[in-house]
Amino acid sequence: MEAKSNLASSFSIESPRLGEPFLLTPGPLTTAYSVKQKMLCDWGSWDADFRDLTAQMRSELLSLIGDTKDEFDCVPMQGSGTFAVEAMLWSFLPHNSKTLVLSNGAYGSRIVQTLARIGRNHVVIDKGDYMPPRGNEVAAALEADPTITHVVVVHCETSSGILNPIKEIADATYSAGRKLLIDSMSAFGAIPLDMTEIRCEAFVSSANKCIEGVPGFGFIIARKSELRTSKGNCNSLSLDVHDQWVNMENTGQWRFTPPTHVVAAFVEALRLHRKEGGVAGRGARYTRNRDVMVEGMRTLGFETLLKDRWLSPIIVTFFNPADPAFEFGQFYQLMKESGFIIYPGKLTVADSFRVGCIGQMDEHVMRRVVAAAADALKQMGVRDACPPQSALSERAKLAA
Numbered sequence: 001m002e003a004k005s006n007l008a009s010s011f012s013i014e015s016p017r018l019g020e021p022f023l024l025t026p027g028p029l030t031t032a033y034s035v036k037q038k039m040l041c042d043w044g045s046w047d048a049d050f051r052d053l054t055a056q057m058r059s060e061l062l063s064l065i066g067d068t069k070d071e072f073d074c075v076p077m078q079g080s081g082t083f084a085v086e087a088m089l090w091s092f093l094p095h096n097s098k099t100l101v102l103s104n105g106a107y108g109s110r111i112v113q114t115l116a117r118i119g120r121n122h123v124v125i126d127k128g129d130y131m132p133p134r135g136n137e138v139a140a141a142l143e144a145d146p147t148i149t150h151v152v153v154v155h156c157e158t159s160s161g162i163l164n165p166i167k168e169i170a171d172a173t174y175s176a177g178r179k180l181l182i183d184s185m186s187a188f189g190a191i192p193l194d195m196t197e198i199r200c201e202a203f204v205s206s207a208n209k210c211i212e213g214v215p216g217f218g219f220i221i222a223r224k225s226e227l228r229t230s231k232g233n234c235n236s237l238s239l240d241v242h243d244q245w246v247n248m249e250n251t252g253q254w255r256f257t258p259p260t261h262v263v264a265a266f267v268e269a270l271r272l273h274r275k276e277g278g279v280a281g282r283g284a285r286y287t288r289n290r291d292v293m294v295e296g297m298r299t300l301g302f303e304t305l306l307k308d309r310w311l312s313p314i315i316v317t318f319f320n321p322a323d324p325a326f327e328f329g330q331f332y333q334l335m336k337e338s339g340f341i342i343y344p345g346k347l348t349v350a351d352s353f354r355v356g357c358i359g360q361m362d363e364h365v366m367r368r369v370v371a372a373a374a375d376a377l378k379q380m381g382v383r384d385a386c387p388p389q390s391a392l393s394e395r396a397k398l399a400a
């Protein structure tokens with residue numbers, strides 16, 4: 001009963017393996033061989049060839065956001081994804097702003113922590129580990145406090161894998177006349193973020209998530225109107241998006257040493273993304289990865305933390321089995337010996353682990369992941385991977 005997805009089956013995995021395991025993790029992730037190969041060349045950061053590469057990258061990223069792309073610009077920022085999130089928040093939240101943070105996991109908490117560090121006034125709706133923030137809650141909070149100027153949300157909260165309902169949150173924000181900023185780190189490139197449908201002032205993602213590049217920089221896609229008025233907001237020199245933008249517009253260069261090899265690899269990753277059918281093609285492969293993997297894991301008795309409606313095609317959280325013979329450290333090691341690096345859980349409510357669906361992997365790889373899990377359970381003497389009853393009743397609280 002395996003329906004064939006045309007997009008997924010026409011895409012060939014470009015031999016990512018050099019004998020190393022597949023990374024079932026949400027970035028760094030398994031990259032194509034041709035992406036790695038592009039890093040074998042040195043570039044002068046001031047040279048016209050590298051400036052062209054930067055310009056090409058910025059324009060290709062903008063081509064992924066739909067017809068309103070002329071109203072936006074793309075500003076790359078050195079560092080890991082968190083640097084780009086901090087740069088976005090610091091640059092687009094004015095000194096006198098007040099932000100409503102919608103938090104439901106580790107990356108939402110990190111945004112709260114960042115706002116505290118940079119001294120921006122904020123309030124938080126904390127939904128715990130995995131409940132989605134809803135449009136009506138946002139509307140009510142904004143109505144109750146007219147001094148709130150901005151809302152910030154994480155698109156796919158990678159700590160649980162939940163896909164937050166970004167459209168209803170954007171609608172609630174703009175109906176109330178406020179502005180939205182999005183951390184779309186682990187979603188952009190695989191989940192549609194069309195600026196004609198979902199309104200926001202800016203969002204951020206990075207090189208090593210769904211575009212399947214290697215780590216080294218993030219990028220902020222922002223409304224030009226917002227970029228123009230952001231001058232003077234950011235107290236950090238290196239994280240100032242306005243300065244980086246103005247400099248890049250004027251000279252074509254990054255302000256400080258760019259991760260040249262990473263940019264070259266990323267442009268190749270963008271070529272593969274386009275070849276696969278862009279956001280739709282990439283999203284289809286990841287969805288297939290998730291469906292095959294989740295179905296197989298459920299056959300073994302594993303259960304997902306989230307109900308199907310909230311499962312992202314990015315990463316899936318599974319409860320640890322109740323069987324006392326199960327021990328995560330050993331499970332991890334056995335999976336690694338089979339060639340798969342999985343990811344520990346990040347929940348406070350129940351013991352769990354995570355399996356990523358992103359990177360150079362297809363459904364055939366995912367079937368091998370399930371077979372490896374079955375084998376690991378057998379070696380550990382776990383008969384059935386079903387979770388404890390307490391975990392399932394916790395999940396029952398999750399909104400339908």
Ligand SMILES: *Cc1c(COP(=O)(O)O)cnc(C)c1O
Nearest residue numbers: 080081082107156158183185186
């Ligand atoms: C990966 C990720 C980040 C950035 O993490 P870094 O470790 O700094 O790259 C931020 N937000 C989300 C939702 C992420 O998945």
